[in-house]
Amino acid sequence: MKHKALPFLVSLLILFPTCFIAAQTSKDQIIAQKINAIVKQLTLEEKIAMLHANSIFGTAGVPRLNIPGLMTDDGPLGVREDVLEGWGSANSTTDSALFFPNGSALAATWNPQLSYRYGHDMGEEARARKKYVMLAPAFNIARTPLNGRTYEYLSEDPFLNAQLAVQSVKGIQSQNIAACVKHYALNNQEIERGKVSVEINERALQEIYLPAFKATITEGNAWTIMSAYNKLRGVYCSENEYLLKTILKGQWGFKGIVISDWGGTHSTVTAANNGLDVEMGSNPPYHSYYFADPLLKAVKEGKVSVQTIDEKVRRILWVMHHTTLSENPPSGSINTAAHSKTAYDIAAESIVLLKNEKHLLPLNTAKIKSIAVIGDNAIHTYHLGGFGAGVKAKYEVTALKGLENKLDKNTSIKFAQGYRAIYKAIWNTDKTEMSKADPALITEAAALAKSSELTILFVGGNRDYESESRDRPNLSLPFGEQELVDAVLAANANTIIVVVGGAPYDINKIKQQSHTIVWSWYNGSENGNALADVLTGKVNPSGKLPFTFPADLKQSPAHALNAYPGDSVVTYQEGILVGYRWFDTKKIEPLYPFGYGLSYTSFAYSDLNTNKKIYRANETIKATLQLTNTGNFSGKETIQLYINKPSSAVERADKELKAFKKVMVQKGATVEVKLEIPVKGLAYYDTQKAKWIVEPGVYKILVGESSAKIHQTTSITIE
Ligand code: BGC
Numbered sequence: 048m049k050h051k052a053l054p055f056l057v058s059l060l061i062l063f064p065t066c067f068i069a070a071q072t073s074k075d076q077i078i079a080q081k082i083n084a085i086v087k088q089l090t091l092e093e094k095i096a097m098l099h100a101n102s103i104f105g106t107a108g109v110p111r112l113n114i115p116g117l118m119t120d121d122g123p124l125g126v127r128e129d130v131l132e133g134w135g136s137a138n139s140t141t142d143s144a145l146f147f148p149n150g151s152a153l154a155a156t157w158n159p160q161l162s163y164r165y166g167h168d169m170g171e172e173a174r175a176r177k178k179y180v181m182l183a184p185a186f187n188i189a190r191t192p193l194n195g196r197t198y199e200y201l202s203e204d205p206f207l208n209a210q211l212a213v214q215s216v217k218g219i220q221s222q223n224i225a226a227c228v229k230h231y232a233l234n235n236q237e238i239e240r241g242k243v244s245v246e247i248n249e250r251a252l253q254e255i256y257l258p259a260f261k262a263t264i265t266e267g268n269a270w271t272i273m274s275a276y277n278k279l280r281g282v283y284c285s286e287n288e289y290l291l292k293t294i295l296k297g298q299w300g301f302k303g304i305v306i307s308d309w310g311g312t313h314s315t316v317t318a319a320n321n322g323l324d325v326e327m328g329s330n331p332p333y334h335s336y337y338f339a340d341p342l343l344k345a346v347k348e349g350k351v352s353v354q355t356i357d358e359k360v361r362r363i364l365w366v367m368h369h370t371t372l373s374e375n376p377p378s379g380s381i382n383t384a385a386h387s388k389t390a391y392d393i394a395a396e397s398i399v400l401l402k403n404e405k406h407l408l409p410l411n412t413a414k415i416k417s418i419a420v421i422g423d424n425a426i427h428t429y430h431l432g433g434f435g436a437g438v439k440a441k442y443e444v445t446a447l448k449g450l451e452n453k454l455d456k457n458t459s460i461k462f463a464q465g466y467r468a469i470y471k472a473i474w475n476t477d478k479t480e481m482s483k484a485d486p487a488l489i490t491e492a493a494a495l496a497k498s499s500e501l502t503i504l505f506v507g508g509n510r511d512y513e514s515e516s517r518d519r520p521n522l523s524l525p526f527g528e529q530e531l532v533d534a535v536l537a538a539n540a541n542t543i544i545v546v547v548g549g550a551p552y553d554i555n556k557i558k559q560q561s562h563t564i565v566w567s568w569y570n571g572s573e574n575g576n577a578l579a580d581v582l583t584g585k586v587n588p589s590g591k592l593p594f595t596f597p598a599d600l601k602q603s604p605a606h607a608l609n610a611y612p613g614d615s616v617v618t619y620q621e622g623i624l625v626g627y628r629w630f631d632t633k634k635i636e637p638l639y640p641f642g643y644g645l646s647y648t649s650f651a652y653s654d655l656n657t658n659k660k661i662y663r664a665n666e667t668i669k670a671t672l673q674l675t676n677t678g679n680f681s682g683k684e685t686i687q688l689y690i691n692k693p694s695s696a697v698e699r700a701d702k703e704l705k706a707f708k709k710v711m712v713q714k715g716a717t718v719e720v721k722l723e724i725p726v727k728g729l730a731y732y733d734t735q736k737a738k739w740i741v742e743p744g745v746y747k748i749l750v751g752e753s754s755a756k757i758h759q760t761t762s763i764t765i766e
Contacts, residue, residue, distance in 0.1 A: 082364045086357050088112060091346060094360045099326045099338040103130055104178075106325060115371050117325070117363065119227065119306070121436030122183025123150055123199055124569075126172045126381075128439035132331060136439075144172050145386045145572050146430040146440035150185060151549050152397035152568035154201040154211060154593035155644070157685040158709050161393050162211040166218020166226070168386040173224045174379025179370040180225045180271055180306075182436070184215040186259050187275075189550075189594045190235040190625055191605045193518040198510070198549020198569060199435075201259075202593035203626030203641060206704045208259035209266075216267035223373040225366050228263045229273035230308055232256055232290060237518050238612040241311070244278035247619040250697075252279075253732035253739075255625050261299055270303040270366045274323060276311045283313050291322025304362045315341040319351045324359040382441045387573055394577030396683070396709075399566040399590035400645040407543060407563045409584025409647055409680075410501070417459045419495040420447050421535055422505030423468040423526070424547045429569035432510025434474070434517075440572055446505060446545070449575020453583055461499065465492040465535070466526045470511040481512075484527025489534045496539040503582070504535050506557075507547035510569055518612070522553040522600050529556060536560055545578070551596040555638060566590070584647060587682035589709065591644035591753065595627050598638040604629040627754040628700035640755035642687050642704075648678030648714060652686075655750050655759035663766050664741050668724040672750055672759055676712040685709045688722050689754065690729060691747040697731055702754055705729070722750075726765060741765055 086094075089109060096107040101116065108116040121127040126144040129137035147153075147165055156162075166184070173181045187196070189203040201208045216226040233245040233256055247256070263269045272295065274285040284290055285307045295301045310328040312318055315337040318326070326338035334340050345351045380386075400408070425447040430440035444452070447462055454460065466489075469482040496502040506528040513519065523529075524546075536542055543563040546554055557564060565588075567578055580586040597603045604621035605611040607629075624632055627641035651674070658669040674684060686709075689702035706722040729746060730739035743765050751757035 078365065078368050082361050082368070085112060085114070085364055086360055089360065091353070091356070092343065094356050095339065095343045095346075097363055098324065098342065098356070098359055099333060099336040100328050101333045103132060103134070103329045114364070115367070117180055117367070118178050118371070119180035119182055119327070120173065120176070120178035122169070122181045123185045124430065124436060125169060125438035125440070126176050126178060126181070127436050132329070134329065142176065143382065143439045143441040144176070145382055145390055146438045146443055147390050148393045148397055148571040149198045149429075149549050149569040150200045151198055151202070151593050152570055153393055154207060155399055155568065155590040156393055156396040156709075157207070157591050157707055158396055159210050159214040161389070161396060162214040163218040164389040165393060166215035167221055168218075168389045170219040170222030170224040171377070171379050172381045172386065173219070174222050174377060175381040176379075178224070180227050180366075181219050182227045182229060182273060183219070184212050184226065185229050186212045187230055187234045188256055188625060190619070191518070191611050192522060192551040192594065192597065192600070192603060193611075194235060194550070195237040195514050195516065195518045196234075197594070198513045199515070203595065204593075204704050205255050205258040207593065207707070209262035210707075212259050213262050213267040216263045216269045220268070220270065220369070222379065223370050223376045225270035225303070225370050226263070226267070227271040227273050227306060228260060228269045230275035231260055231272050231295070232275055232284060233279055234275035234277055236612050236617065237516050239615070240276045240516075242278075242615060243613055244281050244616045245619060246280060246616055248622050249734045250732045251619055251622045251625075254623050257294070264295065264299045264301050270369055271306055272301065272303065273306050273308050274311060276308050283311070285312050285323050286314055286318040286321045288321040296322055302362065303366050312337045316345050316350045319345065319355060324362055390571040391573035391577050394568075394570040394573050395580060395586045397568055397570065397590045398578060398581045398588050399592055399643070400588040400647075401564040401566050401639065402558065402562065403645055403647070404562040407541070408565070408582060410582055412455045412458065412583050415458050415501050417461070417499045417501070418450070418454070419499035419502040419539070420450060420460055420462045420505070421492045421496060421502060422465045422531070424505035424507050424509065424545070425462065425503070426464070427468060427509050429510045429574070430572075433512070433514025434472070435515030437510070443572050444575035446575045446578050449577070449579035450503070450582070452576060453579035453585075461495055463492040463495045464488055465504070465531045466528055468509055468511070468526050470509070470525065472514070472517055482526050484530040489531050492531060493534040493538040496535045496542065499539065500541065502535060502539045502542040503545060504532065504542055505545045505547060506532060507552065508549065509547070513549050519550070522551060522597075524552055524554070532557060532560065543582070551594060554596070555598060558638065566592070584680070587647045587680050588644065589646060589683035589685065591642050591685050592639055593641070595630055595637045595641045596639040598636065602630070602635050602637060623698065624700060627702065631701035631754060640753050642685070642753035643755070644753070646678075646680070646682045646684065648676050648680040648682045650684045650712065650752070651675040651677045652750060652758035655748070655761050657748065657761060657763050659763070661764045661766060662726050664726050666726050668726060668748075668763060670706070670722045670724070670748060670750070672720050673717050674710065674712055674720050675717040676714050679714055681711070681713045683709055683711050684752065686720050686722065687751055687753065688724065689749045689751075689757070690724070691749060692729075692742065693745060693747065695742060699731070702749060729765065
């Protein structure tokens with residue numbers, strides 16, 4: 048009987064995908080027919096009206112045919128508040144939203160499932176707010192630690208970025224809200240971002256800066272993408288034929304809309320013919336935009352064809368079909384308990400334990416009678432600040448509030464501000480104002496520390512200091528914080544230092560001075576609750592740094608090579624050696640390596656094996672290893688798998704991340720961890736042949752807890 052049923056099952060298996068593909072094709076055909084029918088009815092003027100902004104975040108629709116405008120909103124921290132022309136608040140009462148942890152916090156979780164939940168929940172909030180294109184996720188590579196938007200972006204590694212960004216896109220779009228992946232491409236600095244031209248070799252472009260964009264299009268199926276402000280090889284990204292037509296719409300088969308960054312369009316005919324679909328910007332009069340009256344004129348003069356215009360309109364209608372005009376869309380929801388739980392889970396998994404030499408953490412809360420909480424960052428909120436996208440958070444639990452919520456009621460908590468965190472940048476100038484160390488606040492803080500059993504000292508940046516549109520001048524802690532640290536540590540050695548930031552800072556001195564250091568982020572609405580749970584041990588920290596902390600800025604590749612910020616041109620001289628690829632290849636010891644983060648427990652790695660020793664190009668390497676929790680707390684560990692190619696025909700980084708997995712291990716338990724690497728993932732980009740090549744030969748597989756701490760190695764051969 049079994050045997051007789053087999054052919055039937057086999058034919059079903061063959062038929063099922065065929066039926067599915069056929070059904071999908073006919074569905075696609077029906078949509079295409081509907082779109083064609085609409086395009087036929089539109090006048091040229093109506094089509095042009097769909098291709099440019101008519102308000103800060105919207106475009107015009109065609110009311111005559113019940114076609115709505117595109118309604119976009121920022122991301123990535125959550126759904127932005129409603130703003131008026133000039134970016135002032137609309138003072139609306141229905142636009143508060145959940146504040147999600149910043150990009151580098153999300154990356155520090157190394158948890159793609161959390162990235163999906165982030166996208167999913169933000170998508171629900173966008174739908175509730177009737178914003179159908181979320182301008183998120185943002186994931187330009189952290190090339191320099193000074194980039195003002197490092198906090199908004201994910202990491203310095205293309206593979207980690209891709210794994211996380213694809214899931215965010217899928218999450219957002221599960222709500223029939225379009226993700227807008229940004230900023231395509233090479234927006235790796237804010238200094239002169241509107242003018243600077245990136246000179247980069249093709250290999251670095253393909254291997255470092257494009258993979259996450261490619262993955263969000265080809266795997267994540269993102270419906271929209273935002274062109275970056277800067278130029279690539281002398282041509283603005285918003286009119287760059289190579290980026291938009293050859294790669295994005297050609298090689299990657301992108302079907303959606305290319306939206307310019309706000310005010311990032313610089314031509315009519317070139318941009319229209321080279322692949323830009325929609326021009327956005329914030330300043331009226333909108334009819335004089337490149338893609339408004341001048342585009343109408345260009346079509347009439349035959350410089351842009353009607354087919355080109357129709358193709359853009361078709362793309363917009365296609366995106367609308369999935370979003371604004373989708374059938375039976377989800378209803379959306381905002382500020383729900385489930386969304387708060389997602390924000391909490393991300394925050395809790397993002398916090399990085401940098402040092403815990405005296406095992407002061409987790410806090411023995413029952414025993415502590417008095418705690419001094421010191422530092423402005425204990426009471427600071429981060430949902431707004433600086434220039435650029437924020438969220439009008441429905442609520443944000445500060446660190447101090449979180450500790451008050453979570454600590455034993457018999458523990459006395461006293462607060463001293465310690466430093467003033469005033470930072471003002473004068474828009475369009477280099478001028479800034481920053482508060483300095485305040486001796487009176489320091490004296491008061493030191494006295495409080497002295498009279499308390501334990502001190503938790505908060506320092507770091509904030510969202511005024513780390514901001515879109517400008518880079519940080521250096522890595523120093525702002526606001527004279529180091530002076531406060533010195534005084535507080537002198538007053539009370541029993542001190543935990545919590546540094547809050549979205550990018551690397553120079554904490555060399557703190558690393559020398561202090562036995563207990565925790566890194567936290569602009570950690571969303573649930574910030575304080577998550578942090579308090581980590582400090583008290585309800586949550587075992589599992590965050591891992593998503594970028595290298597240099598011991599000195601001059602160690603970082605772009606700075607070591609004097610290849611930042613450029614003048615009108617910035618040349619990426621480090622090529623593929625970005626982040627840990629540079630540090631490891633050049634054998635430079637950073638302050639903290641990529642992937643670093645401690646736990647309250649310890650893990651032992653053993654028995655790394657692969658399912659085979661020799662692989663062909665179309666196969667997948669299946670690696671397994673045993674991970675034992677050898678400490679006293681249950682907890683999560685992120686296992687990182689890097690490859691190394693000895694004696695390659697081309698330059699290779701000492702290590703390249705190719706797989707990772709975050710797993711929970713109960714204390715005393717051992718789990719088997721499985722990691723898969725498709726052999727094609729080992730390819731390098733051959734510039735001469737313009738092709739990805741998997742080099743035959745031996746590859747080392749290195750598995751560890753960070754880029755610098757490898758516990759197990761093996762090797763395999765590619766035929
Ligand atoms: C930013 C984008 C943002 C847009 C709209 C620009 O300044 O670069 O990331 O989506 O403004 O706020």
